[in-house]
Amino acid sequence: MADSTLKQLVLGRKDVQDLSDTETELPPDLMTVNMGPSHPAMHGTVRIVLTVDGERIVKGDVQPGYLHRCFEKESEHATYTQVFPYTDRLNYVSPMINNCGWAMAIEKLMGLTDRIPKRVEYIRVIVSEMSRMTDHLSCVGASAMELGAFTAFLYFLKSREWLYELLEKVSGARLTHSYVRVGGVSKDLPADFDADLTLCLDKIEGVMVEVEGLLNNNKIFRDRMAGIGAMTKEQAIATGCVGPIARACGVDYDVRRDHPYSAYPEVEFDVPLGTTGDCYDRYLVRVEELKQSIRILRQCLKQIPDGPTMVDDHRVGLPPKRDTYNTIESMIRHFKHIMDGIRVPPGESYTFVEGGNGELGFFVVADGTGRPYKAYCRSPSFVHLSTASQLIHNHLIADVVPIFGMINMIGGECDK
């Protein structure tokens, strides 16, 4: 975008004399600075072309796309089940939520939504909330570290690791779980999961008391966060912001409460709201959501019923392994299921869940074959990043770091 009113001056083209210390006044011209993509605070995936007046940002052109891996094109060539590993890699700090979102999108097209077993719904809520916690822990921890609070970062990553270890026990993989399936989950929770998670939540609560003590009234942290990158409620709505960012601005909207899915109608939780919409409020909202997630998890552990972990429908579930090896019919069914994929009747639908960063949606068009005709992902990070150039406007270059950290742009999800 060539803005003709802005005079741009590239430092490298200046004469050496111009850079001498004898000049008492700084040159009045605007300067163009490249921030990222190889910049520690840009998380390696975003480039911002800043036009600066001294340290003040006049204009910032945010350019995503460095992590574009063609999620949608690849999905169109994969069976519905094969898309799960791709969704893991969308928001890779909360892959379980993406898994659930994709599974629910397909179930909706197949008309299975009301037939999902209760236990599956609860398991999905449990793993989703654990993923939400890993997401918020990484976001808050990393942002604190970028502002110099390394201790908070280590504490939070330590507790994130406990959750990852538990999720590894559940799914077999630490980071890219691919645990949820269309119609259910791939396997039941491990035997001692109850006790493990309870212990883990108790430990995390302890860590949170410590970290909140370190950060909440920390002068440096507050000075860098409060009043920085503020957005009004109207702006947040018009720019399509969702999740913690919108709630920090006072937008009272949470998919889990307003369009409840899975077992969310059966658990109690509060939706925290901010007032000022700045980075500090975003931090507070995320911390409060962590506590609410713990609350949801404790209720789920109490209420989770026994039952099957896959809907009883031959269209989506694999036959039991014992049958596959012993009867030809099940063998054929298994083969067709793997090779042709789940046959989804023609139709289009938009399904959305509350992801770590807000409304994560899948718009799927099915044509009756085993592969999606179109799979579009409504990624909250992409929407949030589009507000970044407006948020950093008139701030200092140093403020880009907390603003960017609290937007919590996840490259995989934003760039798809």
Added chain:
Amino acid sequence: MAQKVLDALEAKFAHAVVRTGSAHGDEIAWIKRENLVEVARWLRDDAAMSFDYPVFCTCIDWLDWKPIGLPPEQHWSEDKPRFTVCYQLRSLTHRHRIRLEIEAPEHDARVPSLSELWPAFNWQERETFDMYGIRFDGHPDLRRIYLYEEFVGYPLRKDYPKEKRQPLVRRDDLPINPIKRAGHEEKR
């Protein structure tokens, strides 16, 4: 739930609405391209509608549309418009939602931009342009967003081969845009 939105829309804009329908809990209205901005503005500003919240914008390419189990006249053919641009909207006050679908033929793949009404569509329309080559008339800054300017073609169109490579950094030892063929290793 939102059937009354569709009814109100049809009553108010009979000339602009091609048809309406519901599928899997989503209300869909097919709008004529030339009336889109007018309809969208009313949906946003009318108190009973107040679709204040933009959800997403994307496009469907119907080139390969041969759904199993549906009669051949529902398959895509040359005489039908190739693209459908979808705008999903939601109202935070009334909790209803609607999807506007606008058809655009291949030789004239343009749709009026809604980024004036909802700033969120600014980037989403850029993404749709980048991936499908839909031109959004009136968009303030229609550039590619994920891909680089030198990229040729639109990757999410059905006629763009999945295996096609377009390296940004040209190398003399690599052919330009090598295409992988079945059974052949890509030559280095």
